[in-house]
Amino acid sequence: MLRVGLGIQTIFYAVSLQYDWNYLFARTGHELVGPELPEALLSTQSPLVPRLGWLTAVGIRIGLSESIVLSIAWWLLVIAGAALVAGVFSRASAVVAWLVHLSAAKSAGFLCYGVDNFMTIGFFYLVFAPLPDRWSVDQRWQKARPQDRQLLGFWRRVLQLHLCVIYFFTGLTKASGTGWWDGSNLWRALIRPPFTGIAIALLELSYPFFIWGRRTRAIWLAGICTMHVAIGLAMGMYLFALVMVVLNLAAFAPNGFVWKICASPGANREQPETCREVEAH
Amino acid sequence: MRHKRIYLAWLVLHFLIIVAISCREVVWLVAHRLTALPPSWSYLAQKVEPITARALGQTLASSNPLRRAFLTYCHLAGTERGYGYFAPNVPDSFRLGFGVDYADGRSEYTLPAVNSRAAGLRVASLLDEIGRTPHPALREYVVKTIAGTIWREHPDAVKVRAVFGVTKLPSIVEFEQGKQEDFEFLYGYDFSRREAAAPLPQP
Structure with a gap:
């Protein structure tokens, strides 16, 4: 789920910025802000974090223009995204998508928002998670042994815990603001959707507590995904909505889905792997 | 083990x-x-x-x-920042507009333009950064850089005026009294042709 979801996310991310790619990242005098300042600020924090300036420098050294290097970076993202969806060269694709996206995000600096942060989180876990998974093309080509289920469960648990921390602190900071209690934010919600008052803060704040229970998981997962879809539709933040839904489904949906299969009376008892997956978590 | x-x-x-x-x-x-x-x-x-x-x-x-x-x-x-999105309160929207003056006395008003909604969200994020930064020099540098794009789109302009402000939404009571959203001026910058042609300061 995480691999396919992030693959789709990467393709959408690249395609949505297709016509503004050079305008956002070039340093030829035709850019909006340019990567010089964000990259200089990044260097004061860490000189080892990847940035597009590195790619550009390498490209110029071998005789490529900056716009060609940026086009290559864009195509790398699209190809890596497509490869992730199919599960072809899964590990290499995950690494390429992670590094190129991270480079773009860090070079964009002030032009970044939450979606870049969450994509980085997703890629970071994907890069280290057991790959290829059993649904990937790699698995069929290489006929490799299925990945260690315990390790798979570990990485899913890390993602689950991370999401709980994210929602808890998002809810906590929202709940600490006056506007979420006195109704003024609800009012602003009417003018600037999709904020629907304290319900959002409570949904996020309670997420770490109710997402684990068998009976409440489906409700909270549906609620949180609905909230993100609403944000995406109302504010046009489609990429942000997509990455959050992907992370949530990757962390929690498969278990719920598998539970349903295992728990139903007519469930096929010939699915030991699927059921063991539940036990691993 | x-x-x-x-x-x-x-x-x-x-x-x-x-x-x-x-x-x-x-x-x-x-x-x-x-x-x-x-x-x-x-x-x-x-x-x-x-x-x-x-x-x-x-x-x-x-x-x-x-x-x-x-x-x-x-x-x-991806763990370098916290997760306080839209918190503790829904923020106001920052706006950056440019007044472009021509030699013949004409004037027009323009905004930084991008080709897609996804890029538009990123520009909104940039404006938030400009509005929130406590460093005036950084704010001026970024506004000046964006003004550069306006110069390129209007090569025969003689002066570009950047106006940065925030859109204040009315409260419920104010709205009932007929008040609409308000633009509050925060910062203004004037760039002349000579200034724009000068090299930008190094960060």
Whole structure:
């Protein structure tokens, strides 16, 4: 789920910025802000974090223009995204998508928002998670042994815990603001959707507590995904909505889905792997 | 067994970092009285803030290898910031407009333009950064850079005036009284042709 979801996310991310790619990242005098300042600020924090300036420098050294290097970076993202969806060269694709996206995000600096942060989180876990998974093309080509289920469960648990921390602190900071209690934010919600008052803060704040229970998981997962879809539709933040839904489904949906299969009376008892997956978590 | 211990150690460290960074953000909000909590909490948070900063290595020199390693890890893992989106309150929208003057006395008003909605969200994020930064020089540099794009789109302009402000939404009571959203002027910058042609300051 995480691999396919992030693959789709990467393709959408690249395609949505297709016509503004050079305008956002070039340093030829035709850019909006340019990567010089964000990259200089990044260097004061860490000189080892990847940035597009590195790619550009390498490209110029071998005789490529900056716009060609940026086009290559864009195509790398699209190809890596497509490869992730199919599960072809899964590990290499995950690494390429992670590094190129991270480079773009860090070079964009002030032009970044939450979606870049969450994509980085997703890629970071994907890069280290057991790959290829059993649904990937790699698995069929290489006929490799299925990945260690315990390790798979570990990485899913890390993602689950991370999401709980994210929602808890998002809810906590929202709940600490006056506007979420006195109704003024609800009012602003009417003018600037999709904020629907304290319900959002409570949904996020309670997420770490109710997402684990068998009976409440489906409700909270549906609620949180609905909230993100609403944000995406109302504010046009489609990429942000997509990455959050992907992370949530990757962390929690498969278990719920598998539970349903295992728990139903007519469930096929010939699915030991699927059921063991539940036990691993 | 050894691998399990390594994974467990990493897990603990990873989540300690995430929780510490998130806590630091909450403490900062409370310390700066941006929350609904009473002032006594702010006083307490002001006492706690340096401790959280020290715990995250923010008091170390920027060249300190430990601090650099920590920040590198945070950037690679996407854990370098907290998760207080739209919190503690829904923010106001910042706006940046440009007045373009021509030699024949004509004037027009224009906005920074991008080709897609996805890029538009990024420009909105940039405007938030300009509005929130406590560094006037940084604000001026970024506005000046954006003004450069306006110059390129209007090569025969003689002067570009940047107006940066915030859109204030009315409260419920104000709206009932017929008040609409308001634009509040925050900063203004004038750029002449000569100034725009000069090299931009190095960061």
